[in-house]
Amino acid sequence: MASGLYRSANAMPDGVPPPQDGATLIGTSPIIDSTSPPPETAEGSAAGNSAIMAIGSLVSRGTGFLRTLMVTAAIGTFAVNDAYATALIIPQMVYEFLLGGVLTSVVVPVLVRRRKVDPDGGQAYAQRLLTLAALALGVATVLAIAAAPLLTAIYAGNRGDEYHNLVTDLAQLMLPIIFFSGLSALIAAVLNTRGHFAAPMWAPILNNLVIIAACALYIVVYGAKLVEPGDLSRGQILLLGGGTLLGIVVQVTGLVPALRKVGFRWRWRFDFRALGLRELGRLGGWMLCYVVVNSIGLIVLFNLLNQVDKKSAGPAIYNNVFLLLMMAHGIIAVSIITALMPRMSSAAADGRFGEMAADLSRTVRTVTAVLAPIAVCYAVLADPISVVLFDYGAAQGDAGAIAPVLLVAALALIPFSISQIFTFAFWALPDTRMPALINIPVVLLRILVQVLVFAAFSLSFLASGMMIGNAVSYIAAAVISARLLRPRIGRIGIGAMVNTFGRVLVAALGATLVGVLVMVLLPGDALGNQLLGFVEVVIGGAAIGGTYLGLAMLLRIREITEVVGMLRRRLGR
Template sequence: MSSLARGIAKNAAVVGGATLLSRILGFVRDLIIAFALGAGPVADAFFVAFRLPNLMRRLFGEGSLTMAFVPVYSRVREEHGAEASHVMARSMHIWLVLVLGVLTLVAMYFARPLTLAIAPGFAGEPRQLQLTVELVRICFPYTIFICGVALCMGILNSEGHFLMPALAPCVLNIVLISAALGAVWLKLSVPHMLAYGVLVAGVLQWAVQQPALHSVGLRWFGHWSLKNDGVRRTGRLMLPTVFGAAVYQINILLGTLLASLLPAGSISYLYYADRLVQFPLGVFGIAVSTAALPSLSRLAARKDMDGFKEALNASMRLTLFISIPAAAGLIGLAGPVVELLFQRGAFSSAAVDATSIALVGYAIGLPAFAMVRPLVSAFYALEDTKTPVIAATLSVVVYVIAGAGMMQYIGHLGLALATSLSSWLNAAFLVWRLRGRLGRWASYHRIVPVFLGLSIVIGCGAWGTVPLGKWAVVLIPVWAAVYAVGALLCRIPEATMLLDAVRRRVR
């Protein structure tokens, strides 16, 4: 395996480990908030208030800003040196504070109509509406800091630092856990403590990035310009990415709308199944794309297209090496996994069966979900943000048409399968368009039959243990080991690299 591939894999491992820790803490956070806040009007008020800055984060922060910023920053650094890239970073930071500061002030002033726009049902509950408005005014400034974190992430990733940005979500989870427990022990208002916790977490997430930024020589005090050319280029690239993020949110909305036309419980089955698929996807899918973008951006800036193709193929191989067996495992153990995690209280065995079916439908598309991320990173590295938006829009159209058709016959499973189908078409479209940009570039597919064959073996083996019920989940490490040994026997480079990494840790 080349040094490029090893570098991406190493950085992906760092991001994946931090993301895994964040997901575990996030699960604990949800449990603690449920304990402290319960489920009712007060909880609804907090979640609505928290949803607003979270929406801003998704639209303007970690997705669009980082993806648009990294390629331009890398190009400026390659062509004009470190100081020029730092001037661009400071200029971007000034623009970020100005734009989001004004937006935050407007949102705080119009908090009541903004709340009614996203939660019109609160209009008939004056006390709940007033509480939500108060929480919105406390939470919304979080937007400024979390988008600042996204900027720090772009800078650090471009400089080869991945750990601190990946750990930032852990800070949010720890602060919210502390705020919830502190409110209970001190007998304070839980929603207000959580809202202030959100704001404090934003400040801390930004603050913990500063030592790493100092280590790469960046200081926020220094030369900057509102007319910086790199900032203008980033702004032009951000417009399509913001639209692409909006398309994703529209897709979620349309999925909820279609599911609402099905029997009661369908929305919940799809929600729980999606959460299970998002766990492995969030760990390795985000990790590989996050690690790949800076490398791809540097290679594109140097016009080293052979290296670019090599890095992209390495990212795709690593993604499929993990995602294909993960999909096989989820398909084989869908029932036991759902039973172990959710079957308690009002979550009946019928709900387990319905959620398991949805999980199988989503798992079929897991490799495609994961493939799309490094493919999109490749387009962003080439400073082409329009093609991923076109692909996302087409996938939404396919999802609506296929989902509306299949749900007539197989209910909520049809919507899950439509999601997988649209994602596979999305990935295929991106691969095809990249061939137009790069010529013949894809070589990763040659090893896919080996990944697929090994995954079918462990998937069938896992499925054979289903009669054990939820205890079948205990055998997941065994199936992972079987896959790893099979990959080593087949001399798959990714497996050898993994074994070498384990040996280094042991030593």
């Protein structure tokens, strides 16, 4: 139920999502069946897999963020970058239609089950699935390239012919991302269900490094200066669009050797009836409904964001801020979710709903407790963070347009992660129908809020207003999902969640007050001084983090005290 700029399988697409960077949520951990170790061992395994994925996600998303900084430094944060972001969303949304959402909600649970019950460990089934996907993705890519002008008209608003022409040119270069993103996601799913996590977590880094190199070459050849859409040469367009496409090609290439390592052999299989297409179609049909509704929301979002004038925050700035949210969500929440998805799927298949509910409750509480100080930092330190991260090259002087969007977006971080956790719980059952039905009123609410903001406020507030619509819709999604999950899996520990939420809120408010006080006492204006901005981020971040940790220990927030205790034991050793 996300509303961001999606990028298929990059470290930042993100899984569900991933903007220039967004969120495709791919990957699983080893399955747990009747021969699995006892619960405490399995729990440790899930924790270990979460840690591995957190490290990989940290590096992957870190390089993904550096990639975004390089794009911003090369082409700025306004018109040309808006066109780049709009062009990039087109292949990502076509991919989401074909496979993106279906992968996590349908394909991964089915691969887990076939891995358990098929005599060959699901090898032939996976080969058929890859064959069908490669053919469908190939045809879709060719059709999308031919329809690029129409797709541009759908997403690019009415910013003039030069802007539309640039979006179309970039989109035609980047539309093959559809094919390679699909292959990358499926290969990652096959590897994850066979217990291999390293390659899927690290391959996106190759993608990011290629795009970083392309942007560095752009700056060397053309300079880091702000240009208008109609002023870009064919060489500049080719370097931007072609470099982005080359990144995903290299990512897929980096995954192929890992297939042999886990004993999987590629073989074309055309006996698609053996896939159980009726079951996949039933589950995938509801997921398609989910994706269609999200796509309508994104079309509205992009058309609103593309109404801005030259110096107002548009798609590129919205994308950069959403990426900051996705970094925090991805490193913390996605690492936990992807490790527990097969575990919850296995528990649901065996009727062990009590275990599933316990995992769900613990995940929500842990994610909330860990993300809270990050949200406080985003809100209190919005100005210096914007300067430190984005005030470079062609984007120099634009931090003032970014900071208000980040401040508002901080409110959406925790609701977004919680809503995603509940959605994945439904998918683990597996049930794609209920999330699709929940998504309809949620997206309608988001669109309503965003349209009202567009009508009531100036264009300078537009991107911030879009984030308000996101936050409201995420809260609604989490509340509705929690109520509808209980009849399916029993009590999900609402009382324990509320208790943790209350304590986290107190600790977060205390950290906010201290952070604001520190910002008031520090001299100067961070928006006008990058060095001062860095100092404010370091001192303010330390004050917020230290205050939150101290209050969390005092309030006995278990999810924090357990982590601190574990670190103390390890340091003691």
